Amino acid sequence: MREIKIDTEYITLGKFLKYVNAVDSGAVAKLVILDGQVIVNDEVEVRRGKKLRDGDVVSFDGIKYIVKNEN
Template sequence: MEIFKLKEDEEYIELNNLLKALNWVASGGEAKAIIKEGSVIVNGEVETRVRKKMRCGDTVKLQNDEAKVE
């Protein structure tokens, strides 16, 4: 499992931006499309909100990739 560390001044990162930061997608458009089609799992449940606020302790999964926000 990968660890994504928020910057000290950040309270959260939006899901679409997290997928880009993890290099799981090539573009924002790709991130939006795979989230909307229900391919992304957040904290064990399908998440379709593109701008879902990901906070410390949240986990995200896309196919065989998994990461935790810290």
């Protein structure tokens, strides 16, 4: 599992996928999210505006990420 540090209270799912270089653009993020390819905390997530906070686990393309807040 890859630990991803953020310095804000939250990051949206679409921005998160771009931040970790899992997708090339926001348009691609939207497509993979709407297609049900992204799992957040063991549930399929179809909202790209989903707020990810400290401790949330995101799974995409066989890779798991855990969000850690640096503050």
